[in-house]
Amino acid sequence: MLIFEHSREGRRAYAQAPQQQAELTDIPAPYRRRTRALLPEVSELQVVRHYTRLSQKNFSIDTQPYPLGSCTMKYNPRACNALAMLPEFLARHPYAPDRFGQGMLACLWELQEMLAAVTGMQGVSLAPMAGAQGELAGVAMIRAYHEARGAHERTEIIVPDAAHGTNPATAVMCGYQVREIATAADGDVDMAALKRALGPQTAGIMLTNPSTVGVFERRIEEIARLVHEAGGLLYYDGANLNAILGKARPGDMGFDVIHLNLHKTFSTPHGGGGPGAGALGAGKRLYEFMPIPIVAREGTQYRWHTEIDRPQSIGRLSTFGGNIGVLLRAYVYARLLGREGMPRVAEFATLNANYLMARLRAAGFQIAYPQRRASHEFIVSLKREAKELGVTAMDFAKRLLDYGFHAPTTYFPLLVAEALLIEPTETEAKEELDGFVAAMCRIRDEAREDVAFVKNAPYKLAVRRLDEVRAARDLNLSWKPLT
Amino acid sequence: MPFIPHTEQDIRDMLSAIGVAEIATLFDEIPASLHSSLPASMPSQVTEMEIARVLHERAGRDAQPVCFIGAGAYDHHIPAAVWELTTRGEFYSAYTPYQAEASQGTLQVAYEYQTMMVGLTGLDVSNASLYDGASALAEAVLMAVRGNRKSSARRVLMPTTVHPAYRRVTETIVRNQAIQLETVDYEKSGGKLNRAALERWSGEDVTALVIQQPNFFGCLEEVDELVDWAHAHDALVIALVNPVALAVLAPPGEWGQSGADIACGEGQPLGIPLSSGGPYFGFMVCKNAYVRQMPGRIVGRTVDVEGRPGYTLTLQPREQHIRRSKATSNICTNQGLMVTAATLYMSLLGAVGLERVAAACHANTRSLLEAVAGIEGVRPAFTGPRFHEAVLQLDAPAGQVLERMAGAGVLGGYDLGQSYPELGQAILVCATEKRTDEDTAAYARAMQKALRVARRA
CATH class of the missing domain: 3.90.1150.10 (Aspartate Aminotransferase, domain 1)
Incomplete structure (x- = not known):
């Protein structure tokens, strides 16, 4: 049964709206709505019961094992939720001055530092709101890098045939052509196919490591060398970082830019399909191009770096600062794990x-x-x-x-x-x-x-x-x- | 070991089943040169009690003044039931509903949400959410370019009355797809889109026109005329709307002769906490004709083998996991949990409740304007009807005034100086239904004092 089928004309959840209808007389009729929107007319108990019952029709990590490959459906610690939802954090308007957000910014700055350390990247931007948005930002950074060097002939992104669908879709959104290369019988990238694909038209390659077939790409260092020699850059899809967290670092493998799915490796909830957070790490070649805003520490104070501080940035990805509530959850999780827990x-x-x-x-x-x-x-x-x-x-x-x-x-x-x-x-x-x-x-x-x-x-x-x-x-x- | 259930016995049994002596062996395919350990700068593990102490202390530092800022995020009352239920583990810890039979809760919520958004906007089809308002606008621009077969220019008119951050985000996202975003200026007295500036595009190939209603200044645009102008020029209309305002304002589906083609916007006002800007969710609704161009998840109703109704993701051939490089967007995860909250919010408020919230915001903003009307050095920038925001021009540096007001416990508004220098010292203010008469009086006092001090300085 739908919530609309519980609806009866004239019924309401009276405690939830102002008791009086205020005047709208200074909004002239032509601007006004003529008929009421179709929304349910139900009591508060009906709402609570209906959605509680609906929740019970879901599988979830809290109720069943959820071995969904590539999605890292691990336990989402309740502390992460409780602490990210402290009332002061929830109440802060995004345009409130930074001085009213020092506690939150301290958490985000430390998260940036921890993620940079665990991935071996020079810097981290927490701006992307999901993995696919991190990919979009990362590939846009690769493009900005080549354009800053006048390398307009680099029009191709190489993607293995086993890659997540977001990889080729992202490359196209960034104006690139996609060149697919085969996976060898042993699960690693087919090196001959890679060598054939590389050339002056190569802008970069998008790889997941461990790969989507569930194995570690053993020749990653050689791949990185070949791609860099051809003038291309390497993008790391962090969907599978859980496999190597604290054991090996994408930065050491030669990747120039990576995104992390914090809703996978850092255990923020998947929420029935979002919100995620796609933190982005950059090496020295792409550091200047990272999306804004980025938290900076100046003495004992924290503030957002914006367009003014980072003129080379590819720009903004969200109206405000990204999925901050998700980032706070990831921060709590990272601290609970610490240096010992990550590996x-x-x-x-x-x-x-x-x-x-x-x-x-x-x-x-x-x-x-x-x-x-x-x-x-x-x-x-x-x-x-x-x-x-x-x-x-x-x-x-x-x-x-x-x-x-x-x-x-x-x-x-x-x-x-x-x-x-x-x-x-x-x-x-x-x-x-x-x-x-x-x-x-x-x-x-x-x-x-x-x-x-x-x-x-x-x-x-x-x-x-x-x-x-x-x-x-x-x-x-x-x-x-x-x- | 936090969150790891293995006993010593489990580990021994498991290694033995695998046929290795120690866990380290399982990493032997990673080249030795790549093995690393974490630097000493990485903090050591802490207990829940210890991290709770840190977070409580930091939250304590973040006590917030009374909020009179809007500018795309609005401080509305959120019923307790919304987040009590949204954070139930069955919603919170589920994934994207690929296995429909095991995800009927999430799927039915999304179907109900889609129905509510269709009701609010007066259009035909809603998707199940995008990331936020600004990225939803960027996706709407891309969708309009795909959907308008009569236009080949890939030119989208983006009035300066559209939120400046939305314009920047759209620029970031569509930059590499050879789309021209052209600005259209606003009327200096009315604060709405300048028709004369729009006429400059008459006779040109225009793919789409974006109309924000209410616009960034809080003013109401002449949406009927604008939609008719766009359609007469074979341009699609993208309506960027506030969902709470839609409880009292004409829905995009009824604008002009034939209605806007796509509506999108920020879902935050529907039960999502301010949270420094996220997570929120973007919504998108369109006419039937464009459903196959829509990005993101869409839930459809169907039946099971016994004929019982059920819900499933549908039209998946638009999406990246099927179409890969030919998908309508690269979007994968959206903001499902936020949609759950919004659906609960809209159910609890209903059309009457939402109308009361909208009207209270409108009335409170009017009261705020009345309260500051007598203060020397303050004047409203624009005439004409507005919803729940307004621009005030000050005779002292806006940044300093706002900073002093914040010191007095009032977030006095959003400084427009950076995005609209031509307005001089100007701020954008908003009073939602949560603001009381005392809040408004405090605002007026704080502003009067801040102006006096700033003038003396």
Whole structure:
């Protein structure tokens, strides 16, 4: 039932609006609304009950293991939320003078410093509001760098075929052509393909390391050397930083610019799809071009650096200073981890992934890159199950939901057939991983017995399998009252 | 080990299952030259109690004066239920609803939100949010360029009555796509878009016209005439609107003969705390004709195999994870949690409540203007109807006056000097429904005193 279907004319949540209707007489009629907007007319209890019940129809980290590859669905510590929502932080207007935000700015400045240290970059800007916006800023910085040198012939960005979809989409938004290169059979970048792609037209390359196939790019130093020799720059997609946090640094690998998904590695909530935060780190070549604003410390005081302080900046990405509430959560998390906790994240995320991979392999599932170590994630290919039993990765995904596990990422990366990209994260206990293996085995058994049963899953959720074709064909994107 | 559940026994069992002796071995594919450890400057781990002490102390330093600043972020009352429910773990710690059956809560909230935004704007289709108001405007500009098949100029008219930060952000985001953003000046007395300046574009190929209503100065634009002008010139109209104002102002879908084509804006007024500027959310609503050009997630209603209604992400072929380099935008994550808060807010307020909030803001700003009207050295910059913001011109340096007022516990407004030097010493002020008569009196006293001191200096 929709909130609109609870609506009754004349009902309201009376405590929530001014008691009197103020006069609007000095807004002349032509500027005014003639009919009231369609919003529900409900009581406060109805609202609370309706949305509490809706929340219960969600899977979430707080309720189920969520091994969604490439998304790092780890526990979001409650302290991060509670402390970021202290009333003084929430009450500050973005245009209040910096002196009324010294506490908040101190946190952000320290976060910038910690992120620069853990990534090996010269400086960090917290301006991007999500990973994809960090990518946009990073590639725009690469472009600004080349343009500042008059290198207008550099029109191509190289992207591996296994990259996140945001990489090629971002390159295009920055006015670049995308040159895809293949992934070799061992999961690393195909070096011959890279060498063929490099040339005077190369502006840069976008890489994720560990890569989207769940392995560490072993020849990264050689890649960096080749790209730099060709005059290009290296962009690091930080989606998988959880795998190497505190163990290895993108700056040491030769990357010129990186974005971090703070909603992944630094455990800020995914919120049903945002808000994220895509902090951006730059090396010496791109430092001057970072997006604004950036927190600066001057003596014991903090202030925002803007256009005036950073004339070479690519500019602003948001109206104000980015997703500051998210950044405060990331700060609290980074402090709780500290110097000792950061490498532990990488160690236990990697331990969990390799354990789960070993168990699934022992259970007879096909690992996409069996000769490689898993990073913090790995790929199971259900190609054989699809062929022999007629059950797909999506069928497994849906049936896993019945067993109380959120599905892994399905059909990504595209180059592995029937892929399940599995990322358990460091915060899951061994029992949960064992339970996942047991569920995978049972689903395979079920498929052997009655494939239609698996193909019709899920059974135990708020709805059964949804007709997505119909959703796209007969578009129904908002509710309309019966007239 | 914070947030890591492994016992010593677990670690031994797991390593044994993998067939390695220690965790370090799992990193043996990383070249030795790249192994590093964190510098001593990285702070050591702390407990929750210790970090709580740090944050409470810092928050204590950030006590806020009474706020009379608007300029794109507004200090509205937020019902307690909004964030009590929004931070429930089931909303807070879920991801983008790729597995629709396991995400019906988030998906239905988004569908209800889309319905509410359609209601407020009078347009046909809403997406499930973008990052913030300014980036939503940038995406609307890109969308208009894709959607206007009658125009090949890639020229978008961006009046100077549009928020200066929005113009800068749009510039950053569209800069590399060969789009011309052309400014259109404003009337010096009315504070609204100058029709004569617009006429300079008559007969030219114009792709879209942006109209902010109420505009950055708080003044109301002649939206009907502007929309008709744009459509007569085959330009699309992008309406940049305040969602609370829409409770009392004409919705973009009803502007002029045929309505604006795209509406977008900042969702913050709908139950999102000020939080120094974020996280907020951007909204975007459009006519049916442009739905396939819309960026971001869109939720549709469908049925399951038993015919029961359910919700799912739809029209995904527009998006980066399917279309890659041919996507409508690179946007992936949006601001889902903020949309949850906004949906709760709009449900709690309803149309009547939202109208009362809007009217109270309007009335309080009028009271503020009346309270400062008698102060020597203060005059309103513009005549004509406004919503809940106004520009005041001062006879002393605005920066100094605002600084002194802040010292007296009042955030007196936004200094327009940097973006609009032609206005002289001018500030933008706003009084929301939260401002009391006492607040207004304090404002007037603080301003009078600050001006007197500044004049003497």
